[in-house]
Amino acid sequence: MGKSDFINILLVEDEDFDVRRVKNTISFYDTRIKIAEVVSNGMAALDLIRSNHDKYDVVIMDYQISGGLKGEELITRIRDIDPFIQIIVITKMTINITNYDFANNLLKAGAFWFCTKYPGNIEEYIYQPTDFILSIFNATEKKRLEKHRTRSDKKLSQSIENMLEAKRIIGESKPMLQLKESIERYSKSDVNILVYGASGTGKELVAWNIHLKSKRKYESFVPINCGSIPSELIESELFGYEKGAFTGANTNKSGLFEIAHNGTLFLDEVAELPLHAQVKLLRVLQEGEIEKIGRTDKVSVNVRIIAATNKNLANEVNNNRFREDLYYRLNVVPLDVVSLKERGNDIMLLFDYFLDYFSQDMGVAKPAIEEKAVEILLNYKYPGNVRELRNIVQRLVLNCTDVITVKDISNPIILRNHVILKDETNFDDVYSGQVLPWKEMEKIFRTKYFKYVRSISSSDSAAAERLGLAPSNFYRMCKELGLK
Ligand SMILES: Nc1ncnc2c1ncn2[C@@H]1O[C@H](COP(=O)(O)OP(=O)(O)OP(=O)(O)O)[C@@H](O)[C@H]1O
Numbered sequence: 435m436g437k438s439d440f441i442n443i444l445l446v447e448d449e450d451f452d453v454r455r456v457k458n459t460i461s462f463y464d465t466r467i468k469i470a471e472v473v474s475n476g477m478a479a480l481d482l483i484r485s486n487h488d489k490y491d492v493v494i495m496d497y498q499i500s501g502g503l504k505g506e507e508l509i510t511r512i513r514d515i516d517p518f519i520q521i522i523v524i525t526k527m528t529i530n531i532t533n534y535d536f537a538n539n540l541l542k543a544g545a546f547w548f549c550t551k552y553p554g555n556i557e558e559y560i561y562q563p564t565d566f567i568l569s570i571f572n573a574t575e576k577k578r579l580e581k582h583r584t585r586s587d588k589k590l591s592q593s594i595e596n597m598l599e600a601k602r603i604i605g606e607s608k609p610m611l612q613l614k615e616s617i618e619r620y621s622k623s624d625v626n627i628l629v630y631g632a633s634g635t636g637k638e639l640v641a642w643n644i645h646l647k648s649k650r651k652y653e654s655f656v657p658i659n660c661g662s663i664p665s666e667l668i669e670s671e672l673f674g675y676e677k678g679a680f681t682g683a684n685t686n687k688s689g690l691f692e693i694a695h696n697g698t699l700f701l702d703e704v705a706e707l708p709l710h711a712q713v714k715l716l717r718v719l720q721e722g723e724i725e726k727i728g729r730t731d732k733v734s735v736n737v738r739i740i741a742a743t744n745k746n747l748a749n750e751v752n753n754n755r756f757r758e759d760l761y762y763r764l765n766v767v768p769l770d771v772v773s774l775k776e777r778g779n780d781i782m783l784l785f786d787y788f789l790d791y792f793s794q795d796m797g798v799a800k801p802a803i804e805e806k807a808v809e810i811l812l813n814y815k816y817p818g819n820v821r822e823l824r825n826i827v828q829r830l831v832l833n834c835t836d837v838i839t840v841k842d843i844s845n846p847i848i849l850r851n852h853v854i855l856k857d858e859t860n861f862d863d864v865y866s867g868q869v870l871p872w873k874e875m876e877k878i879f880r881t882k883y884f885k886y887v888r889s890i891s892s893s894d895s896a897a898a899e900r901l902g903l904a905p906s907n908f909y910r911m912c913k914e915l916g917l918k
Pocket residue numbers: 602603604605631632633634635636637638639640744784820821824
């Protein structure tokens with residue numbers, strides 16, 4: 435409604451006789467409906483609508499007025515200026531009441547309703563008053579709903595914007611720019627995507643970004659970690675079951691596929707999916723239907739799949755641990771999320787981003803950082819990738835005051851993961867820019883060397899032999915070092 439409680443009408447009518455009839459028809463409701471203005475031509479109507487923003491709720495316009503601008507063109511131009519205004523058209527009796535083309539054209543142009551004027555001998559009313567008035571009320575209600583919907587849509591897209599901001603992917607290195615470009619490109623389509631990346635590189639973040647940039651953004655994003663659900667439960671998690679399907683099935687359970695209907699399902703650690711569940715998953719991807727346990731008819735679902743893995747899935751296929759047909763279904767578009775150490779200065783961009791985030795979060799001033807400390811951070815290998823860097827920053831903000839120093843960084847509480855450097859075969863970066871007690875360094879060295887020799891040997895006994903150790907001693911030492 436307009437600014438008052440009245441329904442404000444703009445009447446476009448060039449014959450005084452009909453102006454009087456319209457006024458009289460609605461006079462019974464003059465406490466609710468007010469003719470705010472009467473004009474005799476289309477141009478004057480447009481001027482008023484343009485200069486009185488949101489004043490008029492309903493335009494009642496005669497179809498046959500003098501002047502060039504009238505009919506469908508006038509309707510279109512009014513709606514261009516104010517898409518919420520509702521338009522009721524009154525036409526002369528000469529229009530055949532079964533002329534559906536005429537009606538269609540009016541509605542297509544954007545009219546809300548139209549009626550045929552009473553003949554001239556009915557002097558009091560333009561049309562049956564209750565119907566006429568009811569249409570005005572309905573038109574106003576439609577305006578209110580359309581405004582409301584637009585406001586909600588705006589709020590929704592605002593909240594999507596906020597989520598995208600919270601899930602922003604930080605990184606300007608070449609592989610990250612390429613990744614972001616791929617996300618932009620493939621989020622628009624509905625193809626299945628397979629995200630590769632080591633632990634903590636941001637695979638789930640990538641999946642979120644694809645979802646939030648896709649046409650499914652207002653629907654659910656449903657993540658499931660295939661590795662963390664016991665094999666015998668995974669099917670009921672994914673597909674659900676009907677009450678009574680087996681002992682203990684006391685209620686119907688919706689599967690994640692149903693919950694993700696119209697949205698996105700994120701299958702994390704997909705390589706861990708047991709083979710029996712792989713068969714079922716394949717069928718869903720082929721047919722778009724799920725078979726719920728205990729239900730005979732199938733349930734259609736429309737779900738976009740994003741899968742993630744830190745394993746080489748092609749290798750899993752070669753070793754018969756992953757179905758080849760499923761692999762091809764999931765791997766329509768492969769996206770690689772490279773390790774943090776391959777992202778150059780992104781390390782410092784992320785460091786700064788997390789530093790901002792945690793300082794704000796903990797309500798402390800953002801600390802500065804010594805140059806030497808930056809050097810250590812840049813040289814560190816981050817086996818836990820971005821997640822590890824995030825944890826490091828969080829710990830630093832908790833432990834430091836105004837400047838982050840080399841001493842702060844070298845504290846084993848901060849870079850504590852340096853002991854389990856993952857890159858087994860590379861020897862010169864054991865050091866990580868830090869000085870460690872000899873015992874600790876010796877342990878790192880032994881661990882790395884053992885891992886290295888194992889990685890180039892066909893079996894553990896072969897490794898023991900190469901090292902000149904008795905197999906039993908080798909096993910014991912492995913155990914002491916925490917190597918399986
Ligand atoms: N490029 C990035 N920009 C900002 N934050 C990031 C980025 N990459 C990862 N993160 C943050 O790091 C953490 C780990 O990311 P995420 O959970 O997406 O990684 P993942 O690859 O799924 O890890 P995992 O292998 O352990 O499942 C999250 O808090 C995430 O928001």
